[in-house]
Amino acid sequence: MNEKAANEKAVIQKNAIEARNIVKTFGVGQAAARALDDVTVEIRQGEFFTLLGPSGCGKTTLLRLIAGFEMPTEGTILLDGQDITYLPPNKRPVNTVFQSYALFPHLTVAQNVGFGLEMQGRPKAEVNDTVARMLALVKLEPLAHRKTNQLSGGQQQRVALARALAPSPKVLLLDEPLSALDLKLRKEMQIELKRLQVETGITFVFVTHDQEEALTMSDRVGVMSQGKLQQVGSPKDIYTKPVNRFVASFIGETNFIAARAEAGKVHLATGDTIDIAGLSAGGNVTVTIRPEQLRLVDKTETGAMRATVKSLVYFGTDTHCYLSLTDGSEVVARLQSPASGDAGLTPGQSVGLRAVPGAAQIVLD
Amino acid sequence: MANPSLKPQRKRAFSVANLPGFTTIAIVAFVALYLPIITLAAYSFNASQSVAVWGGFSLDWYAKAWANDQVKDATVRSLIIAVSASLIATAVATMAALGTTRRRSFKGQTFIYVVINQPLMVPEIVSAVALLIFFSSIKVATGYTGLGYLIIAHAAFCIPFAYLPIRARLEGMDLSLETAAADLYATPWQTFRKVTLPILAPGVMAGAMLAFVISLDDVVITEFVKSGGQDTLPTYMLGQMRRQLTPEINAISSMLLALTVVLLTLFFLLTRKNDQ
Ligand SMILES: Nc1ncnc2c1ncn2[C@@H]1O[C@H](COP(=O)(O)OP(=O)(O)OP(=O)(O)O)[C@@H](O)[C@H]1O
Ligand SMILES: [Mg+2]
Numbered sequence: 001m002n003e004k005a006a007n008e009k010a011v012i013q014k015n016a017i018e019a020r021n022i023v024k025t026f027g028v029g030q031a032a033a034r035a036l037d038d039v040t041v042e043i044r045q046g047e048f049f050t051l052l053g054p055s056g057c058g059k060t061t062l063l064r065l066i067a068g069f070e071m072p073t074e075g076t077i078l079l080d081g082q083d084i085t086y087l088p089p090n091k092r093p094v095n096t097v098f099q100s101y102a103l104f105p106h107l108t109v110a111q112n113v114g115f116g117l118e119m120q121g122r123p124k125a126e127v128n129d130t131v132a133r134m135l136a137l138v139k140l141e142p143l144a145h146r147k148t149n150q151l152s153g154g155q156q157q158r159v160a161l162a163r164a165l166a167p168s169p170k171v172l173l174l175d176e177p178l179s180a181l182d183l184k185l186r187k188e189m190q191i192e193l194k195r196l197q198v199e200t201g202i203t204f205v206f207v208t209h210d211q212e213e214a215l216t217m218s219d220r221v222g223v224m225s226q227g228k229l230q231q232v233g234s235p236k237d238i239y240t241k242p243v244n245r246f247v248a249s250f251i252g253e254t255n256f257i258a259a260r261a262e263a264g265k266v267h268l269a270t271g272d273t274i275d276i277a278g279l280s281a282g283g284n285v286t287v288t289i290r291p292e293q294l295r296l297v298d299k300t301e302t303g304a305m306r307a308t309v310k311s312l313v314y315f316g317t318d319t320h321c322y323l324s325l326t327d328g329s330e331v332v333a334r335l336q337s338p339a340s341g342d343a344g345l346t347p348g349q350s351v352g353l354r355a356v357p358g359a360a361q362i363v364l365d
Numbered sequence: 366m367a368n369p370s371l372k373p374q375r376k377r378a379f380s381v382a383n384l385p386g387f388t389t390i391a392i393v394a395f396v397a398l399y400l401p402i403i404t405l406a407a408y409s410f411n412a413s414q415s416v417a418v419w420g421g422f423s424l425d426w427y428a429k430a431w432a433n434d435q436v437k438d439a440t441v442r443s444l445i446i447a448v449s450a451s452l453i454a455t456a457v458a459t460m461a462a463l464g465t466t467r468r469r470s471f472k473g474q475t476f477i478y479v480v481i482n483q484p485l486m487v488p489e490i491v492s493a494v495a496l497l498i499f500f501s502s503i504k505v506a507t508g509y510t511g512l513g514y515l516i517i518a519h520a521a522f523c524i525p526f527a528y529l530p531i532r533a534r535l536e537g538m539d540l541s542l543e544t545a546a547a548d549l550y551a552t553p554w555q556t557f558r559k560v561t562l563p564i565l566a567p568g569v570m571a572g573a574m575l576a577f578v579i580s581l582d583d584v585v586i587t588e589f590v591k592s593g594g595q596d597t598l599p600t601y602m603l604g605q606m607r608r609q610l611t612p613e614i615n616a617i618s619s620m621l622l623a624l625t626v627v628l629l630t631l632f633f634l635l636t637r638k639n640d641q
Contacts (some may be wrong), residue, residue, distance in 0.1 A: 063479035069544055089547040103543040106563045115559075167550065 006275075015081070016171050016203040017043040017066060022075035024227075035061040036072070037227035039286045043171070043205060044220075046279055048197050050206045052214040053224035054250070059207045062224075063173050066205065068092045080170060090119070095164040096172040097251060101156045103148040109159050110135065111145040124159035129146040134162040137196065154185045161196065178213070190217055211251050215239065223247050244364040248288045255294070259287045261362070269327040272305045278361050283364045289319070293359030294333035295353040296345070304352030306329070309345050323353060406622065409615035414444050425618040436617060439601040443581055446597060446631060449578035450519030451527070457520070458527035458572055466535045471560045484522035492522065493589035499588055507559070519580040520592045526579050527572035530636055535566025571635040574628045581621070 024036040035058045043049045051059045052097045064070040065079060068089035077085045082085075084092055095116065104112050114131045122130075135141045138158035148159060157177060164172055178186045178192075194217050196202045207263065210215055213220050213297075215235040222232045231243045239285065242248035245256065257267040261282050267273050268287065276287070297304050307323040314337065333353065345351070409427070413420025461481050465474065484492065501516045511641050542564065546556040562569075584599045592599065597620065602614055 067548060068545070087542075090550045090552055094548075095546070096548045098541055098545060100541055101540040102539065103563075104542060104560060106560075108578070114548070115551075119550040119552075119555055119559075129517070218467065345430075 013042055013058045016044045016045045016047075016079065017041075018076075018078040018278060019062070019066070020076045020079075021074045022062070022065060022077070024058070024065060024070070027074045034227050036065075037081070039075075039224075039227070039229050041222055041229055041232060044205060045203055046201050047219040048194065048204045048217060050208060050214040050218040050221045051224060052208055052250075053219050054209060057224045058227045059209075059224055063096070063175050063205065063207055066171070067094055082257055093167075094169045095167060095172055097160045097172065097177045099177065099179060101160040103156055103159055103163070105147070105149055108145050108147060109140060109151070111293070112159055113162045113166050114122040115163060117162060120167060120360065127185045130166050134166045136330060137199070138162045138192075138328075139164070140156075147348040153181055154189065157189060158192075158253065161193075165196070165200060168200075169202065171205060174204060174206045175315065176207050176209070178208075179210075191215055193217065203290070215251070219234050223250060225250070242288065242363055245286060245288075248361075250361050251326045252290065253332065253334075254288050254290050257287045257289070257325070257329060257331070258327075258364075259285050259362075261285050266360070266362070268303050268305070269329070270325045271327075272303070274355060274360050276362060286365060287360050288363050289355045289360050291334040292330065293356045295354050295356065296321070296333060296335065296355050299350050301352045301354070304354045307351055307353045309347050309349045309351060310348055312345055323351070325353075402622065406614050406619045407424050409619040410611055411612045411615070414577050414611060421519045426547045427614040428618075429622075430616045433613070435596070436598070437464060437602060439596045439598045442512065442595065443597040443599070446515050446519055447577050447580040448557045450517045450523055450580045452581075453516070453520035454523035454527045455531075455573040458524050458531050458576075459599055461524070461528055461571055462532040462535050463561075466532060481528055482525045489522075496586060497589040504592075514590050514592075515587060515595065515597075518586050519583060522583070522586060523576035525578050527576040530571040530575065530632075531565065531568045533636075534565055534571075538564055549578045553630060567635040571632050574632045574635075576626050577626050579630075581625070594634065 019039055019041050022036050023034065025032045025034050027033055032073075039057075039058075039062060051062060053059055058190075065072050068084070068087055070087060075085070076083055079092065085172045102104055104115065107115065110131050113134050114127045117127045117130055132141070135144055138161055140155065140158050140162065142157065148156060151159065160177070164209075174193075174332065179191050182191060188214060193204075193206075203275065206214075206217065215238075216233055220232060220234055221238050223230045223238060225246050231238060231247045233241070238247060242251065242254075248254050248256075261276075265273055266276050266285070266287060274287070299306060309312040310322040310324055312322070313320040317337060318334050319337045321335055322330060323333060324330050331353070334353050376608055408416055408419070408426065410422050411418075411420055412425065444636050450636035458481075461477075465477060465481075479486070496514075496518050502516075504514075504600045538561075542560055543556050547553075551559060582599060583597075584603060587597050588603070591597070596604065598617065603616060605614060
């Protein structure tokens with residue numbers, strides 16, 4: 001009995017953040033716009049969760065609602081199972097790393113990092129201890145007494161991180177924290193962030209519109225578009241099993257081919273038939289196949305789609321081969337470049353095209 | 366042969382400021398502004414009685430002004446009024462600036478700007494007459510005749526001077542700093558104390574100094590509002606000049622000038638863009 005209750009409790013407590021049916025509208029009447037449209041999401045304790053989506057899809061808005069800078073028009077937000085929907089930001093054990101860093105210009109690096117702890121009224125000794133620990137964590141000890149405007153972008157970034165981590169929040173929110181950094185620094189900070197997350201065990205909610213960043217860093221990704229959460233899943237799930245056309249095209253490159261599903265078989269508009277595992281849909285569907293899952297075969301091979309090579313673009317490790325199918329639609333195949341660098345193809349050439357078994361997926365529109 | 370028009374002519378960057386004539390006009394304006402002041406300061410060291418004929422170097426007029434009890438009284442009064450009025454004006458201006466910049470534009474915003482900046486727009490003589498009439502009815506009703514009237518009148522016309530630099534500073538402030546403070550567990554009051562005010566401080570100081578200088582220098586409103594025996598330094602000087610003009614006036618003016626220059630220099634240092 002006791003054990004069962006404890007188990008149940010453990011299950012309930014697994015979610016750090018639970019957002020339920022969140023609607024957020026800005027403006028009133030005619031000018032009202034829905035930034036978030038019925039978003040429900042559960043973010044697990046200790047995970048690296050990424051919100052991914054194009055500009056204006058509502059990522060920042062969702063983050064601001066979790067931080068408490070804004071209140072939802074409808075819906076509830078729970079933190080560790082407690083309703084925090086209308087709690088002001090200074091009462092939430094949630095901290096933010098701002099895109100602009102928002103470091104206090106009148107304070108030193110150490111004072112910035114200690115700000116949260118001081119406001120919480122922690123004893124001086126504890127503040128100093130934690131600040132020292134945080135500065136060590138982000139490798140900024142030598143700069144403790146600098147003013148923040150004497151730091152480079154990457155260093156400011158680390159101060160912002162240390163400042164937000166110092167009060168040991170239950171959840172750390174990061175709004176495109178790397179977007180102001182150049183490519184090299186960005187890659188370094190990606191690794192650094194991941195390391196910090198693992199070391200501290202704090203739940204990270206990370207916002208980005210860079211799909212590569214989302215795939216490489218996250219435990220789970222939530223893909224958003226136009227105020228709606230389209231799909232939540234592991235990077236692998238999102239990439240290999242996109243639920244709809246938007247997710248399939250936003251994450252990586254892909255090909256869409258119109259098709260009809262009938263009696264467990266999928267008939268492409270090109271007249272070919274392919275197998276799709278676990279097919280349940282019927283009628284008109286869209287099939288998606290990633291470029292790297294297409295293989296060029298001999299045009300006489302049975303079951304292969306017929307295609308004509310349109311153009312070839314050499315990318316070093318691989319070569320992108322643009323092809324047109326018999327129904328006129330265009331697809332791209334990514335072929336590993338052979339050692340000679342020459343794929344042995346010429347535009348205008350007729351070839352056979354085949355998807356790697358299991359690679360074709362059906363997506364909703 | 367190379368195209369002659371492409372030959373480098375003179376090392377001079379392309380700039381509108383390099384248009385011919387600009388330098389001349391600037392120099393003329395500079396002379397017109399500063400020559401009288403330099404003359405005034407120079408004649409304060411004049412040994413003769415005249416403010417126009419040089420009679421050798423001396424510090425007599427400074428000593429005389431220093432020993433003059435009326436000058437001392439007027440100076441003390443001027444300082445009391447300027448300090449009190451600039452403190453009041455700065456406090457009001459800070460609140461007004463917070464109120465007008467920290468919200469989305471609202472109906473009547475322009476009206477509020479006009480109200481705050483009224484002293485800059487209404488002719489000073491009109492304000493002076495209005496204050497005279499208003500205060501004299503209060504004087505009759507209450508019997509109070511102290512410096513309070515002058516302090517309130519000065520505070521009122523100093524508000525826009527204090528308001529402008531504070532508002533400029535507030536508008537330049539990154540609002541996400543306050544959001545960050547709230548995120549880091551600061552209450553609204555702590556946010557104001559620990560973040561807003563320190564960042565605003567140079568603007569507030571600049572506003573206070575400007576208000577102080579403006580108050581110190583006022584003649585028109587003071588002349589109308591003051592009761593008997595409430596001369597400030599400027600009104601005392603005006604009264605003296607009606608009787609006789611001696612280099613003592615130059616000496617007092619020069620000291621006032623020195624103080625103003627120091628304060629205004631501080632003001633510019635504080636409002637410099639590239640602070641901290
Ligand atoms: N304060 C506001 N007032 C009015 N509309 C707003 C406000 N904040 C956001 N919006 C609108 O809500 C929508 C979502 O904005 P949000 O900032 O959440 O997008 P985002 O996904 O963070 O985009 P980006 O990647 O460009 O930062 C946008 O259409 C935006 O115009
Ligand atoms: Mg955003």
